Amino acid sequence: MKDEPEEAELLLHGALRLAHESGNKEAITYTYDLEDNAIIEISLKLATIYAAQNRQELALAGYEFCISTLEGKVEREKELSEDTLSVEEKANTHLLLGMCLDTYARYLLFSKQPAEAQKVYEKALQIAEEILGERHPQTIVLLSDLATALDAQGRSDEACVHAQRAADLARQVEHPELHVLLSNLAAVLMHRERYTQAEEIYQEALTRAKLKRDEVSVQHIREELAQLSRQRSALL
Structure with a gap:
């Protein structure tokens, strides 16, 4: 009171x-x-x-x-x-x-x-x-976050299914944070050593992040691309 x-x-x-x-x-x-x-x-x-x-x-x-x-x-x-x-x-x-x-x-x-x-x-x-439905922006973010939690446990196959689904739904509804969701998907793909696909998605995410003027995401994606390059080089 x-x-x-x-x-x-x-x-x-x-x-x-x-x-x-x-x-x-x-x-x-x-x-x-x-x-x-x-x-x-x-x-x-x-x-x-x-x-x-x-x-x-x-x-x-x-x-x-x-x-x-x-x-x-x-x-x-x-x-x-x-x-x-x-x-x-x-x-x-x-x-x-x-x-x-x-x-x-x-x-x-x-x-x-x-x-x-x-x-x-x-x-x-x-x-x-x-309550909100599967196509609601918040539902899509939660799906992507669940993928991140699975990926952190090394369960990358399951994580990839959820991350891909989140990215697909985000495209359909023109999600305002699509660049973040794409970056999450790319991270899962990188952990599965699917480097070519991961790089393509990271590049798209980077372009979208720049358009959004999301400097934090731009910096993060650039760091992830550098890490991807190092991992790919280590296999050669």
């Missing part, structure tokens, strides 16, 4: 931890009820900040809090009639869960936990496909 959401968030985390430790189900439920979608969004942002600060314990607590809270909320909302809660409101809660899963998966991938990231990405992708 005093507009101090960060302090409120820390207190709620502490309350929830104590409630879980004591097995007090009523307290757990009450604490969750305090968390409407807006507060959960704040909690997600704080968890991301903690992750950036390398405060892993707080980051994990935040991500797990958001996901477990929303999973319970989604299940409870399924039982509510449309007179009580609209289809749109239910979908918004479900999509927020998907966003939390996506953010957590990226954290896991960055933390060198690709197998765990893969599982979380699969859940996020399922929600996106169900």
Whole structure:
């Protein structure tokens, strides 16, 4: 009420931890009820900040809090009639869960936990496909991210299927981040030692990145092309 959401968030985390430790189900439920979608969004942002600060314990607590809270909320909302809660409101809660899963998966991938990231990405992708459809830009990005998680585990064949599908869909819908998705596909192909095809796709991605004036992507793709050249030369 005093507009101090960060302090409120820390207190709620502490309350929830104590409630879980004591097995007090009523307290757990009450604490969750305090968390409407807006507060959960704040909690997600704080968890991301903690992750950036390398405060892993707080980051994990935040991500797990958001996901477990929303999973319970989604299940409870399924039982509510449309007179009580609209289809749109239910979908918004479900999509927020998907966003939390996506953010957590990226954290896991960055933390060198690709197998765990893969599982979380699969859940996020399922929600996106169900609510938004397979041709939605966010669904396509999640498909490509899932490919990255698989590729990081050395499962390049599976990764290639997903990355190719993401690139194909991105072309069909004129995805604004097509150059990024093409770059991801090229990376998977490079790891499979399909250098000629990878180079072609990298070059297309580079052209598109320049047109978008995405200097970060341009630099990344150039570095990847240099790496590809070194790997190809090593085989000669």
